[in-house]
Amino acid sequence: xxxxxxxxxxxxxxxxxxxxxxxxxxxxxxDLSVAGGTVYGVLGPNGAGKTTTIRMLATLLRPDSxxxxxxxxxxxxxxxxxxxxxxxxxxxxxxxxxxxxxxxLILLARLLGLKRPQAKERAGELLDAFGLGEAAGRLxxxxxxxxxxxxxxxxxxxxxxxxMFLDEPTTGLDPRSRNQVWDIIRALVSxxxxxxxxxxxxxEADQLADRIAVIDHGKVIAEGPPAQLKASVGSGTLHVRxxxxxxxxxxxxxxxxxxxxxHLEADPAALSAPCGDGxxxxxxxxxxxxxxVRIADFSLGQPSLDEVFLALTGHAAEEHDTEADSKxxxx
Amino acid sequence: MSTASIARKDAIAEGEKLRxxxxxxxxxxxxxxxxxTLAFGWRGRLKVKHVPEQLLDVTITPVMFVxxxxxxxxxxxxxxxxxxxxxxxxxxxxxxxxxTTVYSGVALNTDVTKGVVDRFRSxxxxxxAPLVGSALGDTVRYLIAGTVIIVFxxxxxxxxxxxxxxxxxxxxxxxxxxxxxxxVFTTLGLLLRxxxxxxxxxxxxxxxxxxxxxxxxxxxxxxxxxxxxVNVNPISTLANASRGLMDGNVPGGDVAIVLGTAAxxxxxxxxxxxxxxxxxG
Numbered sequence: 001x002x003x004x005x006x007x008x009x010x011x012x013x014x015x016x017x018x019x020x021x022x023x024x025x026x027x028x029x030x031d032l033s034v035a036g037g038t039v040y041g042v043l044g045p046n047g048a049g050k051t052t053t054i055r056m057l058a059t060l061l062r063p064d065s066x067x068x069x070x071x072x073x074x075x076x077x078x079x080x081x082x083x084x085x086x087x088x089x090x091x092x093x094x095x096x097x098x099x100x101x102x103x104x105l106i107l108l109a110r111l112l113g114l115k116r117p118q119a120k121e122r123a124g125e126l127l128d129a130f131g132l133g134e135a136a137g138r139l140x141x142x143x144x145x146x147x148x149x150x151x152x153x154x155x156x157x158x159x160x161x162x163x164m165f166l167d168e169p170t171t172g173l174d175p176r177s178r179n180q181v182w183d184i185i186r187a188l189v190s191x192x193x194x195x196x197x198x199x200x201x202x203x204e205a206d207q208l209a210d211r212i213a214v215i216d217h218g219k220v221i222a223e224g225p226p227a228q229l230k231a232s233v234g235s236g237t238l239h240v241r242x243x244x245x246x247x248x249x250x251x252x253x254x255x256x257x258x259x260x261x262x263h264l265e266a267d268p269a270a271l272s273a274p275c276g277d278g279x280x281x282x283x284x285x286x287x288x289x290x291x292x293v294r295i296a297d298f299s300l301g302q303p304s305l306d307e308v309f310l311a312l313t314g315h316a317a318e319e320h321d322t323e324a325d326s327k328x329x330x331x
Numbered sequence: 332m333s334t335a336s337i338a339r340k341d342a343i344a345e346g347e348k349l350r351x352x353x354x355x356x357x358x359x360x361x362x363x364x365x366x367x368t369l370a371f372g373w374r375g376r377l378k379v380k381h382v383p384e385q386l387l388d389v390t391i392t393p394v395m396f397v398x399x400x401x402x403x404x405x406x407x408x409x410x411x412x413x414x415x416x417x418x419x420x421x422x423x424x425x426x427x428x429x430x431t432t433v434y435s436g437v438a439l440n441t442d443v444t445k446g447v448v449d450r451f452r453s454x455x456x457x458x459x460a461p462l463v464g465s466a467l468g469d470t471v472r473y474l475i476a477g478t479v480i481i482v483f484x485x486x487x488x489x490x491x492x493x494x495x496x497x498x499x500x501x502x503x504x505x506x507x508x509x510x511x512x513x514x515v516f517t518t519l520g521l522l523l524r525x526x527x528x529x530x531x532x533x534x535x536x537x538x539x540x541x542x543x544x545x546x547x548x549x550x551x552x553x554x555x556x557x558x559x560x561v562n563v564n565p566i567s568t569l570a571n572a573s574r575g576l577m578d579g580n581v582p583g584g585d586v587a588i589v590l591g592t593a594a595x596x597x598x599x600x601x602x603x604x605x606x607x608x609x610x611x612g
Contacts, residue, residue: 055449059452059453084361087453088453094445094446095447095450096447103374107370110362110366110367111362112361112455113360118359159358160353187350187353
């Protein structure tokens, strides 16, 4: 398959995008630069401005200021050219619940210029590829969450887009469906589609993205490859939960002897400390058990989005700005 | 563990199919304005098939009105139930079809709230195609609603003097007017927040307008202020025109006014709907 590689233009080039809803600056000067053929993760909590940013890039919403180009086409002045290159999926755009899965895909295929027989053939091919062959004749309102999400993605690739906007593609899915969606995304990327992936999960961005922008209050607060981002936060965290909360002070003292900056969690039996090294973690945990501190469970995990936010902003990734968020959705 | 590995294998098999599905999509030339519009018309017709409840809701009410008014009040109003049926049926045809137009606004609002509109707006198509296509698709709904009432009237003993051609002409005229009126409700559908708000506002407007017309009673029997209003109500003109067409004395003036009103509603509210649709956040 030949790609548009004659022009190595950036897939997305945004400068100073701003969108204001009422008194809320939902997007407050976002710059983005996304290379073609890559997956670019946009990470942030609800209401951070992710969806509004995508809606502007996908020509659904006019920026109040700033500009952006998609494969060299201006989103404001060449909206139609942009629409010919992109597709939306996830919370952004939906499928029609009152039609069957097959009808949804045939409708989109016809809207994208396929003749009726080709549209039917293409719909059948996609339903098969997405494991929806059996459900093809059922109304979408009777689909499960995972089936719906797969149909949604199928609807976005009836004609292979150059650039795909994925807005929280796995939010609310069970682990199996989530893995299926991730596999689909990887397959699309290997075919050369550029992805802009919005997510609340660092894990998801880490699994899929080549670069990540962390967005908060409408601004990009950090940008870089996932490894670099995580390194800036600390590579992992040891979480320990005790059987007896009474022993927490003692546990804190013991952990502080091995690890730096031990943190007391809101849970009165839990502690955590940044720790990138498995041996150090093992040493810390065995120190606790030698001292007779009884442990309910412990884990050594990647930093969560919360921890990334804490490190980058000094505040937790709470769902602030729910007003802006509901406006975002209503808009 | 084993279910996980089976799931994994399934995913991989799907991945293989997906790769082949992906590799075979040369981008076709863009859909023309006409074919995009026709595709949306097709979608509208599918909805009649998949969501027949909506059509049922709006046809049951007029059917109940025919029965209730004819047999309860018909004798008192017109002297006999048969004579009143002759008077009321063309009016109920108007009522039934106009009620159905409210659903065009409800459907558009549903598309907005569910996010389907965002997908359509992100496609490289003639931008009014979803609106024009739906409006055309909805005329199928209007035709069905109107036909149900006419057939029901015939079952009760209604016999239009102008026969099938007369009834067909009246039906077409009512549907043309409904097409024009539906743009008012699609405008409303883009201004209000929820489908039920559109439904309530729509019926709050259409219900009194239908009763304050000559659909049910001769205006001469009304107090003069009311009579004046009833006589300028476009629904009265439409009911008169459809009565005339069914009776075989073609009311040229009324038909012209009805067509003019439909054209005016379309000229004002279709561009307004289109503007709201394109400029929405």
